[in-house]
Amino acid sequence: MIHEDALMWVIRTRDPEFVDWEGFTAWLEVDPAHAAAYDALMAQDAGLEQLIPADPVHMPAPANDAGDPGERRWRPMRWIGGGAVAAALVAVVSLSVVNRSDIYTVTTAPGESRMIALDDGTRIDVNGGTTLRLDRKDPRFAALDKGEAAFTVRHDDTHPFRVMVGDDVFEDAGTVFNIVHSGASTRIGVSEGKVIYNPSAQAIALPAGRALTQDATGLHVMPIAPEAVASWRSGRLVYANARIDEIGEDIARSIGVRLTATPGAAAMRFTGTIALDKDPARFFTGAAPLMGLTAVRQGDGWLLKEGDGPQS
Amino acid sequence: MDMATGLSAIFLQNRPALLRFLRGRGAGDDAEDMLQDMWMKLEAKDLGPVADPLPYLYRMANNLMLDRYRSTVRRAKREQDWAEGAGGVMADPTSDMAVDERMILTQRLGEARAVLRDLGPRVELVFRRFRIEGVGQRQIAQELGVSLTTVEKDLQKAYRAMIALKQRLETE
Numbered sequence A: 001m002i003h004e005d006a007l008m009w010v011i012r013t014r015d016p017e018f019v020d021w022e023g024f025t026a027w028l029e030v031d032p033a034h035a036a037a038y039d040a041l042m043a044q045d046a047g048l049e050q051l052i053p054a055d056p057v058h059m060p061a062p063a064n065d066a067g068d069p070g071e072r073r074w075r076p077m078r079w080i081g082g083g084a085v086a087a088a089l090v091a092v093v094s095l096s097v098v099n100r101s102d103i104y105t106v107t108t109a110p111g112e113s114r115m116i117a118l119d120d121g122t123r124i125d126v127n128g129g130t131t132l133r134l135d136r137k138d139p140r141f142a143a144l145d146k147g148e149a150a151f152t153v154r155h156d157d158t159h160p161f162r163v164m165v166g167d168d169v170f171e172d173a174g175t176v177f178n179i180v181h182s183g184a185s186t187r188i189g190v191s192e193g194k195v196i197y198n199p200s201a202q203a204i205a206l207p208a209g210r211a212l213t214q215d216a217t218g219l220h221v222m223p224i225a226p227e228a229v230a231s232w233r234s235g236r237l238v239y240a241n242a243r244i245d246e247i248g249e250d251i252a253r254s255i256g257v258r259l260t261a262t263p264g265a266a267a268m269r270f271t272g273t274i275a276l277d278k279d280p281a282r283f284f285t286g287a288a289p290l291m292g293l294t295a296v297r298q299g300d301g302w303l304l305k306e307g308d309g310p311q312s
Numbered sequence B: 001m002d003m004a005t006g007l008s009a010i011f012l013q014n015r016p017a018l019l020r021f022l023r024g025r026g027a028g029d030d031a032e033d034m035l036q037d038m039w040m041k042l043e044a045k046d047l048g049p050v051a052d053p054l055p056y057l058y059r060m061a062n063n064l065m066l067d068r069y070r071s072t073v074r075r076a077k078r079e080q081d082w083a084e085g086a087g088g089v090m091a092d093p094t095s096d097m098a099v100d101e102r103m104i105l106t107q108r109l110g111e112a113r114a115v116l117r118d119l120g121p122r123v124e125l126v127f128r129r130f131r132i133e134g135v136g137q138r139q140i141a142q143e144l145g146v147s148l149t150t151v152e153k154d155l156q157k158a159y160r161a162m163i164a165l166k167q168r169l170e171t172e
Helices: A004-014 A021-030 A032-045 A069-073 A084-089 A244-256 A280-290 B003-013 B015-024 B028-044 B053-083 B095-119 B121-132 B137-144 B148-171
Strands: A077-079 A094-097 A103-107 A114-117 A123-126 A131-135 A141-152 A162-165 A168-172 A176-182 A185-192 A194-197 A204-207 A210-215 A218-223 A236-243 A259-261 A269-275 A293-298 A301-306
Touching: A004 A021, A004 A032, A004 B121, A004 B148, A021 A032, A021 B015, A021 B053, A032 B053, A032 B148, A141 A244, A162 A176, A168 A176, A176 A244, A185 A194, A185 A204, A204 A210, A204 A218, A236 A244, A244 A259, A244 A269, A244 A280, A269 A280, A280 A293, A280 A301, B003 B015, B003 B028, B003 B053, B015 B028, B015 B053, B028 B053, B095 B121, B095 B148, B121 B137, B121 B148, B137 B148
Parallel strands: A141 A162, A259 A301
Antiparallel strands: A077 A259, A094 A103, A103 A131, A114 A123, A123 A141, A131 A141, A141 A176, A162 A168, A168 A194, A176 A185, A185 A210, A194 A204, A210 A218, A236 A269, A293 A301
């Protein structure tokens, strides 16, 4: 049987805003059994988060309570990095033939990376959780459908290398560059040479040390340290004032975890270098405090939240 | 102003109340020593600004008691394992084992999902906001446009169900 009063005090003292410690003291002093009941329930509370699946909850609109905007204010951010099971099963990059016989798809599981050497001398490093299409008949073409890839392009003036991302085209001009594409946002960083964004439309030239992002807020061009471009290849993620939600996607893809963030954490920003580690527990022990966050194991994934909770 | 000094001053002012709290929490004769430990920690650590110093000190004392309880339980369990001859014997860490564990985890998460679903979406949302994300009850009540009492009742309901599930899984 659960001690109902003790449960009430467990809930109250777990609240980050709890202040009635004198009231709690008074309740404890009534009976020495109260402290024991409280301790026993706090022990039950410990680790409860590991039992809770990481699925977000969708609140249905209340039928009798129209016009309450509070319901929709909270939406969980979520990145699916797949599970370790999926990563274990898909140990090898799968090659599947799509439509025309010369177009083929390269897929990597989250946490898995792969290097592809094209006939023209171009090298593509594919990060985890990525889908890339290539053309056997045209080694100067790639389409990044989702995920992240770094391109080290053998430049040819007469036949530039083109990467399609959705409807956008990135065209090389003697180049090493990295592209991340997820949902509606695209990020590209250039570390050597030059890339032309949409040569037949905006035609924005991106020299080495320049990055471009395209998302719901529009197109943005900004500086990027060349060594930060595609740093995932050397087991590091390097950021300058990047949003935690973008970083979370990179982490999920690179180490192969299911990762979510509270809205508060997702909106925070981070500058610095994060060392990657395929052991998620070890990785988050170092990485979360570095970003000013706490990582908790939740269900079969991880959750990033702001600062420290009241207790573990 | 030196924040650590500020916190130390508040510690000294409220020493009798904190002592009473630790005794109430079951610290017994160790209460004085635990306060001394707290004092040393406050003096040693360069704590940043603390918004509510007194609740912070109470929480620190409460956490000390929770740690103490946890280590007592762990020690008792180790001694029991030793008496039963299980001490130091590790299960064979084969790959089959990991697959079994993963299946058990998946099954447990499925059961937890069902328990949470039965509680209804509001109770589940309130519980996740509070227990997983560490958001306070006042803020949750504001977000959902419900009273503080409703949030507290939802949490009690969710806690009862989840603790019952945890106890059942542990005895399986």
